[in-house]
Amino acid sequence: MTTMTVDRLTAGAVQGGAARPGPHFLTAPFSGRTWREQGYLTLTLLLAPFALTYTIFAVSFTVGIAVTVVGLFVAGAVVLGGRGWGAVYRGLARELLDLDVAVPAPYVRPRGFWRTVGSLIGDATGWRALLFMLVTFPLAIIAFVTSVTVLFTGLGALTYGVWYRYLPAQADSEGTLHRGASFGIDYFIDTPPRILVAALVGLALFFCWPWITRMFALLFRVLTAGLLSPTRASLRVAELERSRTGTVEDADARLRSIERDLHDGTQARLVAVAMQLGEAREHLAEGGDVTQAAELVDTAHASTKEALTELRELARGIHPPALDSGLAVALETLAARSALPVTVDVDPSVEADGRLVPALESIAYFSVAELVTNAAKHARASGVYVLVESVDRTGGPDAALRIRVRDDGRGGAEVVAPDGSGQRSGLAGLAERVRSVDGTFDLSSPVGGPTVVTVTLPTARPAGPA
Structure with a gap:
């Protein structure tokens, strides 16, 4: 194990x-x-x-x-x-x-x-x-x-x-x-x-x-x-520095990925739309074939829809719109879109006292999304079970949020540390993200399965009006 x-x-x-x-x-x-x-x-x-x-x-x-x-x-x-x-x-x-x-x-x-x-x-x-x-x-x-x-x-x-x-x-x-x-x-x-x-x-x-x-x-x-x-304090400082470095690197890589997607995808489509509309305008201004101009406009219209779809996917990768309705709704939406059957069980106490802070909701959502994607791509699983609950980690109410993701795949998953080039596995990046907010990441994946990942995040509620 x-x-x-x-x-x-x-x-x-x-x-x-x-x-x-x-x-x-x-x-x-x-x-x-x-x-x-x-x-x-x-x-x-x-x-x-x-x-x-x-x-x-x-x-x-x-x-x-x-x-x-x-x-x-x-x-x-x-x-x-x-x-x-x-x-x-x-x-x-x-x-x-x-x-x-x-x-x-x-x-x-x-x-x-x-x-x-x-x-x-x-x-x-x-x-x-x-x-x-x-x-x-x-x-x-x-x-x-x-x-x-x-x-x-x-x-x-x-x-x-x-x-x-x-x-x-x-x-x-x-x-x-x-x-x-x-x-x-x-x-x-x-x-x-x-x-x-x-x-x-x-x-x-x-x-x-x-x-x-x-x-x-x-x-x-x-x-x-x-x-x-x-000392424990120096270890904690070093741990925070490493996690901060990893988080900054992940954020930079994400921004570069978004820039490439916008440049190579959406921007190229919008340039093509502008050229097609310009060509159609020239046809109409010169008294050209109306049918050909209409075809150019239709092509530009279709390209515009595709560009909008790409922009929605990019926006969803930055901040899923479903999170605006809370973590439970976002996870249900994620499960509905998954290629695998995903069962989501969210303890009502998680949001009983109000919404969690946006950063915590985002980390929780993307953690589940990453683990569900891994189960579908690498584990050959037939189903995933997601449990989200509040636990008492430090003696106070709702002291921590625990997320447990279990799949029935082939197992053998492991966290691969970054190599000399700085490349890391998806699980390593997820562990870094969890660690950056003083959370814990536990992986149990014996060969033959099942794989169980437990993520614990310290909870914090947004401050109310004074």
């Missing part, structure tokens, strides 16, 4: 190896994931002193240089440099922790001197990276020391029976010499039972080491995802 929801802003912002099945307890010490995580702890320990130094310098330098003006740019550049550190840590997490964190939106310099200074020093992404480096400094030390201590203690105890004989001899309280590790004055691990216990303890530590390492790696994952990923 193919499912797409364009309103999930944080989906895809953080993707990681959490979905991968973890190694078994007995194979964990030999797992590549364990050693990658240990490598991550080692590298973060090596970076930690430099990162802490940079963080302290950034804070102190920004505070100390704030009394000057030119120095503010330098301080802002230092804060902005935190983005580079964040990129380094995101790269380590991606390569060693299987955690793919989306890159925050790039810094864009605003216009104006003081706005530039404020945006540099107040760069949230840079400060969050500096906070990450400050918080992870003690964590890096504790994580590395603990994991390495457990690992080498376990290995040492596990192999103790091989190398304990080479330890220097020590005397107990009675003067007897012993070779081996000692606990206190008279307790030496130099007998077979004690050596066996040491090996068992070492074995336990060796198999516990991966999970201790994994615990610290999990803490780093949480901090990386929380401090080095884009």
Whole structure:
């Protein structure tokens, strides 16, 4: 089943190896994931002193240089440099922790001197990276020391029976010499039972080491995802910018299409009408054949009707006249003109409190029109069912308008993202249009059908008189 929801802003912002099945307890010490995580702890320990130094310098330098003006740019550049550190840590997490964190939106310099200074020093992404480096400094030390201590203690105890004989001899309280590790004055691990216990303890530590390492790696994952990923606000801004760009491109393409239709179709017909009427006038002025002049007028009359028909179709594509009577009437009219049997079910509550705003009605109408056209052209469907209802999405009455279009076609539909040339599928353009008004677009189209598309639009009523 193919499912797409364009309103999930944080989906895809953080993707990681959490979905991968973890190694078994007995194979964990030999797992590549364990050693990658240990490598991550080692590298973060090596970076930690430099990162802490940079963080302290950034804070102190920004505070100390704030009394000057030119120095503010330098301080802002230092804060902005935190983005580079964040990129380094995101790269380590991606390569060693299987955690793919989306890159925050790039810094864009605003216009104006003081706005530039404020945006540099107040760069949230840079400060969050500096906070990450400050918080992870003690964590890096504790994580590395603990994991390495457990690992080498376990290995040492596990192999103790091989190398304990080479330890220097020590005397107990009675003067007897012993070779081996000692606990206190008279307790030496130099007998077979004690050596066996040491090996068992070492074995336990060796198999516990991966999970201790994994615990610290999990803490780093949480901090990386929380401090080095884009914020929900920045994701929302980027989403709105993309949807606005797509909407502008679609509108421009639509205007160009209308211009071509007018130029190549209606305008050409009207030019032909003018020429035919001019020729008929010349015939009549010169006393020519009246019958031939009448034929020219009839031809011009027929061309005028065809031009009017084309203009009506163009106008209907811009704003269907049926929408003037409301969304329900417009959808019924659309269903009546469709090449497929279309059943329309509009909840009376949709327009119970008055008409919806024109922009919302237009998007709802063209969404249904696009989906019905797709069902007729591509899905090989025998019928389409359209349901329009009000739903409570945010806790208020009529908080959203939900449109569900279902066809019994062959399925397999998918939203194709724009390619390098900017071309997109009809469903992708529809999703962009829905997203431009903060709506959601869900597609469920398993191979063999049915295809169900659910569009949810935030509703708004036109403001009444004050």
